[in-house]
Amino acid sequence: MALKNDQLYIYVLQILFACGLAFGSNFETMHKWPTIICRFFVYVILTKSLQGLSYLAYNNFQKGNKLDVLKEIHQCKIYLIIFTASVAYLIYTKERILGEDFVLLFFVILVTRYPEMEQESKTINYGVGMACSYFEGYLAHIIPSDGARFVGFEENINIYEAKQGVVFPVKRLFIVITKSLYCPPDLKQFNKKNKKIPYLEACQSLEDVEKDVAGVKNRTYRNSAYKIYRPGLPPVYLTAECATPLHTLHRVLEKKALYEELSDVDPQEIVSDFCEMLRKVIKKSPDCQDKCELVYYDDPSQNLADVLLAKIKDIEPDFENIITSEAQ
Structure with missing residues (x-):
């Protein structure tokens, strides 16, 4: 440098x-x-x-x-x-x-x-700064209720379940952290070609969240809902997305000639600091704890649908019965 x-x-x-x-x-x-x-x-x-x-x-x-x-x-x-x-x-x-x-x-x-x-x-290093910015600039707006226009993330899922006639076994926002830092527009791009294994498909998004933020009137926040198809088993619904700051970092590192000051940074060290700080902040926040889940995904060796299913089972071991009982 x-x-x-x-x-x-x-x-x-x-x-x-x-x-x-x-x-x-x-x-x-x-x-x-x-x-x-x-x-x-x-x-x-x-x-x-x-x-x-x-x-x-x-x-x-x-x-x-x-x-x-x-x-x-x-x-x-x-x-x-x-x-x-x-x-x-x-x-x-x-x-x-x-x-x-x-x-x-x-x-x-x-x-x-x-x-x-x-x-x-x-x-404050780069990863820690990104985590704080991501929490205060995004999660703090879409997770807790503001007591007025927005009912909160969990209640937003309840409204979605009632309208769509589906059930989310785990009412958390799954934040996908990819090893490569690549974040596609649609998580289904991480699906494997083999349809005999679980795969993701995007559904209708949750209700939009509109807030006046930093001089921007009616700024819109939106969380995507996904469905995991499983051969011979009922689908599993969840809300998931990639961490946008890491997507931004990926774009920056692809343009090293433009951002010479960051040409020698260690991406994995930044990701480690980002995840460690974000977990700490979420855990300490009364409004966001147990409502966000970080999911590390080693692309392309793993199948994201399988990774998400494993995380859901880890959080809610009885998720199969929850899905079945709600369906009946």
Whole structure:
């Protein structure tokens, strides 16, 4: 990612300051500078690598993120080149690669790193920001009742059931999170060609929700209803849609030339942060808890209809009897 102008100016000023310090140093020891510089390169890159490996280990074992070795190597290739060249020079000149001061320097870096971590924890990252925006800008409008024009998401489903003569075994909004971030206009595009397995079909949408928001009069929100067809079994009705912020992210990443500042972001890390934050907010919200369900879908290896059915069964194990009894 290219440096911004202000970052570049500061970087140049730091180089000039370092050159000034070097000019005022003792020139009698200049012959030792290459060795000292190479050794410090090794020290700094080793400490950075240890920190990076710690984060990767945490993400892999605690969050279940997969390690992309080639991607990590590509991102660190400049460090690898500098590290290799420094080690090669120290070996060629028969100097020690690590001195006793390495442990002390490592300890100092760890101590000074702690205040930086506290500062970073106060900074909202991209995924967290998207989750908050999605909740307040969308879910908070279509899930709870406003006590006036909108009766609320659950009651909206009840009205739909009465008009259409159907039953929703789980009255939640299923928010589909696709691994590829691709979000089609119709979820039936995720159906497999094999009609012997469950597949999705769009139904008439729920009643529109109209609100005056941010200067927009009668802004319309709409939730789609879907029917899961199952061979030899009654269909299952639900409301489902993809997470629109991730759809937007997918479009942004497809146009990296236009959005250079985001060209090096890790999409899976953003998705992980988005889902983690959104789950927390939904769980803490009295109006939205137990009314939204995040569904991770590994496309194209999985069948979305099967994934949704599994989630419905997990939430309501007796959903088959609910469907049958209502039908009678």
